[in-house]
Amino acid sequence: MKAVASEEGISESEVLSEIASGRMVIPLNPAHDTVRAVGVGRAVRTKVNANLGRSPTNSGEADELDKLSCALKHGADFVMDLSVGGDISAIRRRMIDASPAPLGTVPVYETIALLDGDVPSMDPSFLIDVVRRQAEEGVDFMTLHAGLLSKHVDLALKRKMGIVSRGGSIMAEWMKKHGRENPLYERWDEVMDILAEHDVTVSLGDGLRPGCLADASDAAQFAELDVLGELVERCRKRGVQVMVEGPGHVPFDQIKANMEREQAVCAGAPFYVLGPVVTDIAPAYDHIVAAIGATAAATYGASLLCYVTPAEHLGLPDMEEVRQGLAAFRIAAHAGDVARGLKGARDIDDRMSDARVRFDWDAQFDCALDPDAARARWLRTRPAEEGACHDDDHCSMCGKAFCAVRTSKRIRRLMEESAAADGK
């Protein structure tokens, strides 16, 4: 708590009161030795999560560790290992060791991978065993799709896209195959015991998040949300830290209402959103599409943004795409913090503007979200006539004669001279 208070520039008592009310969580498993404390909630800076992890068809352990370094270098506050292929347990253990950022998982992935993809064969006790083992290993937060009930599946299958959450679709198939209720919901007390014992934060998965604009804000999505609200209350009573996951694909105009509804239904539990993606038609640019939605989400109620990379809907991201996804989402988080008036959020923008007026390029790059990228781009087409110094008083966009900042300075001098003359 002390670390979070100092990092965020708020008092320890405020952190304490936010955590007590459940409006803030600090996902931190004591078994994760190297982890740092990071607060998630509306009282602090909006955070960004980077999803990593290999698929059965692509990537490997070494690649994913490289991507983890890349994600940490480019400002990921949280990471999730979503591996669904290879030796998932080995990858996870190495990622936990290597990550000072709190690390999350979706335990049903490992469960189903261990069953070679055979969803109906899953024994609920086996799933709960996987939750326990991952908790013992040091996973800081876990996505559990406990709010998706059997009756919701019928609603979801009426949609255009059906169920697009991997975890949600697994739970739904299992329920429909066996004609039974969601085992995580039925055995939630047992699950909470494990989470409480190991100080694991639960992230309540939204198995019915909309997978296209047409499905957004529908009966299926909100029916599951109501159950998530009930589970939030149970977690708080049991002393388990809880956040709630949210959409998904949502038209820009529906984002505010979605954020407000979650905050109301889940009594202010931190909202962790994926995107939202505001149009379905831009594969290869979905980091931009989702950063648009994420800015609105951060402005109106989200506390943690799960990045989307340019590879979304097309494949597993590579390292460069991890970098691009993080840049887009750190922009969204910061723009949202400025928009909602978070204390001190705009200070860095003001320092950047001051540096721009001074033509202090080094100071501009120091203020930049990605200093290396900004500097490299500037160097590539900096004014050719100026030689190799860093104190250029214009850039290649306008050149000297048309630089408005230079002209503004001339005007200011003119007006000062004129005022001085009037004063005589």
Place this chain on the structure above:
Amino acid sequence: MKAVASEEGISESEVLSEIASGRMVIPLNPAHDTVRAVGVGRAVRTKVNANLGRSPTNSGEADELDKLSCALKHGADFVMDLSVGGDISAIRRRMIDASPAPLGTVPVYETIALLDGDVPSMDPSFLIDVVRRQAEEGVDFMTLHAGLLSKHVDLALKRKMGIVSRGGSIMAEWMKKHGRENPLYERWDEVMDILAEHDVTVSLGDGLRPGCLADASDAAQFAELDVLGELVERCRKRGVQVMVEGPGHVPFDQIKANMEREQAVCAGAPFYVLGPVVTDIAPAYDHIVAAIGATAAATYGASLLCYVTPAEHLGLPDMEEVRQGLAAFRIAAHAGDVARGLKGARDIDDRMSDARVRFDWDAQFDCALDPDAARARWLRTRPAEEGACHDDDHCSMCGKAFCAVRTSKRIRRLMEESAAADGK
């Protein structure tokens, strides 16, 4: 009007009534032989403009013609030649010949370039001569900074960033040097005569647009806007098509109010915004920063979005950056159209979602905003085990076993079988 009605899927009478009220403009100079009719206004699709043109220090005529081709290929509805260096007149004539998209300029740039950057030496009649010559040559729309008055300059210089509009800073310096009023404002009737004679649309420049978050929505910005409202009224009386330019750097939460204020002050004249940029700290990613603001702008009142490229604040964009800027802004325009409920806007999203459910990758790429980029990215990490066919029923992100869309289909079959069994 017929072309616009057909292109936009609305009736000719609606186009007529929107134009008559001034809520829509069709910038089209009869001297621009090859130009197509493109409507700008809230009744039709939100449009995107690409700024091109060389600076004194970078690029050349051939480069800018390549960028023009690139911009047209990637969906620019409008282009502006903002050259401030080289043989501006020659570049412009070649761009007009090569562009079916309506082309705009800022005549004071050529004026000052012809005076070797010496702003105080500008004779107002010379500026008006340049306006006339450009109109004769076929320029479809012109940015004229006629609303920035001498008294506004004092307000603007109190800001953190002063004046960041090139045209605005030129007019301000000239006024303060000579102790005179804005010559475009003083001789507006004469200017309108030229515009009317040649059917040129005026885009009223916002010389005092904020250049950083700290300066947004301030007295200087809104004082100029009031004068723009007065000029809109004069243009409509004179039969000159008019749109209004807007900010700039604006925090995300202030965009809605900015859009509504312009619509009110300027009696529904089409609003043409640059960005808005929602944080100052992300040079090298300003296309993303500005697409966030542009989506909100398009949702709440803008009709034409001027793209911002990753080179903004750092240099003149190259061809690849022109492509990236257009992709980001076509996303913003479309997401805004969906959000404001423009009739038919979401149809393409629904077609994309249907193609996703069918795993019809070719249909997905047909629906994609940038088919080539989406296809290339997909091919790069498509499931390795599937060979070279195009009917893969999953992608490399989840693989077969974890594909939620595949799982949804299995659930649907399970439930159909169960319903059939119950029916017996």
